[in-house]
Amino acid sequence: MGRQKALAQTIIDAGADYVLALKDNHPTLREDVQLWLDTEGARGRLPIQETIEKDHGRIEIRRHALSSQMDWLEAKPDWAGLQTVGRVESIRIIGDQTRTEYRYFLCSFSDPDQFATAVRGHWGIDNQQHWILDVQFGEDAGRTRNDHSAENLAVIRRVALNALRHNGSNSRSLEKFYLISVL
Secondary structure: HHHHHHHHHHHOOOOOOOOOEEOOOOOOHHHHHHHHHHHHHHOOOOOOEEEEEEEEOOEEEEEEEOOOOEEEEEEOOHHOOOOOEEEEEEEEEEEEEEEEEEEEEEEOOEEEEEEHHHHHHHHHHHHHHHHHHHHHHOHHOOOOOOOOOHHHHHHHHHHHHHHEEEOOOOOOOOOOHHHHOOO
């Protein structure tokens, strides 16, 4: 947790803003934020920004909520620039199947549009990278199990992906002959 606090300080010192996801590596903080936002949301005290996307046979509904009231948060002084806590409720409907997921965040700003854009942008970048690593590099098909070989190969794949992205050919498909020519 200390690394994320230092990261928040570095980002604020550089004059930028942050959105940090609260996951299982911050169990107490995540539980506190979750309890607060879920309770305030149930009481109708949180403004909600909702987006609906229909694509590829599925419907995705996202509800973004921010709260700047944080006098209850004992850890607030530990996080440089912390202004709000946020929640994203993601509902995915595919056919007759519905899946709901909640994610919680610390933010150094209070603009709900900026929050929705930042969270959605991170999700898109993360999914795009995983798709390329899986489909083009066959990462999920790998059966490497010796020592640290799986981790080493993952690092090499990410280095290769970064080399491709910095090659100035962003619009080019990552076809096998192109991968070979660049690498």
